[in-house]
Amino acid sequence: MAASGVRRIKLGSQGLEVSAQGLGCMGLSAFYGAPKPESDAIAVLHHAINSGITFLDTSDIYGPETNEILLSKALKDVMREKVELATKFGISYSEGKREIKGDPAYVRFACEASLRRLGVDCIDLYYQHRIDIRVPIEITMGELKKLVEEGKIKYVGLSEASASTIRRAHAVHPITAVQLEWSLWSRDVEEDIIPTCRELGIGIVAYSPLGRGFFASGPKLLEKLEQGDFRKNLPRFQAENLDHNKVLYEKVTAMAEKKGCTPGQLALAWVHQQGDDVCPIPGTTKIENLNQNIGALSVKLTPEEMAEIEAIAQPDFVKGERYMSSMPTYMQSETPPLSSWKASA
Template sequence: MKHRILGKGLEVSALGIGCMPMAGVGKDMYGETDDRESIATIHRAIELGVTFFDTAEVYGPHRNEELLGEAIKGRPDGLVIATKFGFKFDESGFRGTDSSPENVRRACEGCLTRLGIDTIDLFYQHRVDPDVPIEETVGAVAQLIQEGKVRHIGLSEAGPETIRKAAAVHPITALQSEYSLWEREIEEEILPLCRELAIGFVPYSPLGRGFLTGQIASREDLPEGDYRLGDPRYSEENFAKNMEMVEVVKTIAEAHGVSPAQIALAWLLAQGEDIVPIPGTKRRATMEDSMAAANIALGADDLAKLDAAAAMGSTAGTRYREPMMKMVRL
C-alpha cells in the first residue's frame, strides 16, 4: 500500500477505511452488519498495509468506536485512528451540534476509552457548530494536544471562512468533506484553500454512497427502507441522469479490467497527492476491491473522459436533503 502525507506531516496509507457502515448506524443506512466480518475486514485491511481508519462518536452512538477499538487491540503500531466530536445526544436520540470546550473534552475522554488508545491521532470537528466560535473549539482541541490526548486537529464540511479562522488558532491537519466524481464543488474554493494552508483533504463518500460502483442499476435494487431511497440524487427524477456518468466509469473499468469502484477511487487519487479517500466498507471483499485502486494509474485520456462525464455541477439533485444541507459549508 502506498502512503501519502496530510497536513503537519501526518503520514497515512493512500486509501483509508471509513468504518461507519460496520456498526451502529442501523440496517436501513447500510444494511445488516456482522461484527465478526467487520473485525475481519479491519484485520485484513491492516494486512494489506492500510494504516488509516475513520470512525466517530456519533456512529451508534459509541458502538462504532467500540468495534474499531476491539479490532485494533494488540495490532501493530503505526495505525492512524481518526474520530470525530461535535454532536450532543442522549437516550432519546440526536440533539444537535455541540462544539463547546466542555463537550470537546467529554467526547475526547470517551473516545479514548472506547477505542482503547492513549492518543487520538486525528480529532475532527464533525460539523461546524454555529453557536460556538470555531476559535474556542480549536483552542479546546489544542489544549488536548498539549496534554498528549490528541495529535492532530481536523475539520469536516467546514466553509472557507471557518477554515481560515480555525487555522489562525492552530494548524489544521485535514479537512474531511464529501468529494467524488458526482460531488466536485470543493474544487472551486475549498480545495485550493486547503492547499494554500497545507491542509490535507480526506474525501468521504468517494463512491457516491454506492452509486459509482455500478452495482445499482435502478431504485428497485435498493432494499425497502434504505435511506438512499430518500436521497435526492437517487430519486426517480434524477436517477437516470446520474446513471450517465456511471456508464462512462463502467466503460473505462472494462477497458482496464477492474471494477467501476476502483476507477472512481483512482480518479480521486489522481486529483492530488494530498488527497486520501476513505471508502466505507464492512466486508473483506469490497474492502479488498477498493484498496486495489491505489495501484491503478489512469491515463490522460481516461481522466479527460471522466472529467467530461462528471463536470462540476452536472450531477442531478442536491447531495443531501435540506436539513443536512444546512449543516455543511458553514
C-alpha cells in the same frame, strides 16, 4: 511503502503519515442498514490492516458510539503504532434529537469519551464532524489545542467546513486534514475548499469517493439497500434524479471496460490522482470489495483519460443534493465572530 504495497503519504504538513487509502468504518455499524455481525466486521478491519490500509475513520455518532467500541475490539491484538485512528465529535443525539455542539466543555467531554471507547491514550486525528454555528470556530479550536497540548490528540481536523471557517480555525492551531465529500458526482469542493487547503498545507480526506456505492453498483444499488439504510432518502437516489444520474454511471462503466478495471476502481483512481495530499476513505463491509478498492491504487490514468472522465463528470451534471435539507454541510458552517463570544461569555 508498506510491505503490503499500499503506499504511504504525508497527510497535511504537521507530520501525520497514513496509508494512501483509508477505510471508512461507518457502514460496519450504522446508517447503511443493520450493523454487521461483530466477527465479520472485525475480519474486515483485520484484513484492511494486514493489507496495508491502516488509516481507520470513525466517529462517536456512528452507532452512536458502537463503531468506536468495535474498533477497540478489533485493535486489541494490533500494535497501536500500526494504525492511524481518526474519530470525530460534534453531532450529539439526545432523546432522538440531533444537536451540533462545539462549546469547549462538550469538546473535552466528547474527546475523553472517545478515548475510553477506543481504548487508547491518544487519538491520531480528531475532527470536528460538523461546525456549531453558535460558537466562534476560534473557541472550539482553542479547546482542541489544549487537548493536543495534553497529549490526548495528536492532530486536528475539520469536516464539512467552508474555506473561511478553515482559515479562521487554522489561525488558532494548525489543521492537519479537512474531510469532505469528493467524487465524480461531488465536485463542488474543487472551487474554493480544495485550493484553500492546498494554500495552507492541509491534507484532504475524501469521504464517499464511490458516491456512497453508486460507482460500485450503479442504479441497481437501490434494490440491494436494507431497511433503515439512509441512502434511500438521499435526493440523488430518488427516482426522478436517479434516471438522470445513471447516465454518468453508464459512461464511467464504458470507460472502465476500456481501461480493464471496474467502474468503482476508475472512480476511486480519479480521486487518488488528484494529488499526494488526498486520501480517499471508501467504506465497505465485504473483504472482496476491500480488495477491489485496494486495486484502484494500481489504476493509473493518463492526462487524456483524466480529461475524458472529467468531461463526463461535469461538476453540474448530477441531479439532487448530497444530503437531505435537515443535514448541515460546509455551506452552513460560518460561525459568529470571536468578539461576539467574548461579549456574551
